[in-house]
Amino acid sequence: MASAAAGSWSKRWIRPEVWPLFFATGTAVGICGMQLIRNITGNPEVRVLKEKRAAGVLENHDEGKRYSQHGFRKFIDGRKPEIMESINSWMADPK
Structure with a gap:
């Protein structure tokens, strides 16, 4: 069976x-x-160890900025929010 x-x-x-x-x-x-x-x-807001949880709310802005500005975000920062920039500009921008 x-x-x-x-x-x-x-x-x-x-x-x-x-x-x-x-x-x-x-x-x-x-x-x-x-x-x-x-x-x-x-993540600076996640504390797994008991000693770190006892510290309460930390005002550590540098650590938070380091976490939020990761490598991928730095890579795409300042770029146009388009997937295919060359095709979009070719089709949309008049000569």
Whole structure:
């Protein structure tokens, strides 16, 4: 009986049509995991250790700015909010 259930499971889920679903779900779980780890390890408002929680509210603006101005934000800072700048300007800007 167990082998019949295992056979139907593999026939249903181990097919080429299902792999994009696995990849999309895996990507979403990976992004959520990265953000969770980033918040736990780097966010100045999250305190995991009991000694740090006892400190209460800290007014540490430098640490907060370092956390919020991460590498990706520095990379996109000052750029136009467009995905394909050259195509957009070619199609929208008159000569």
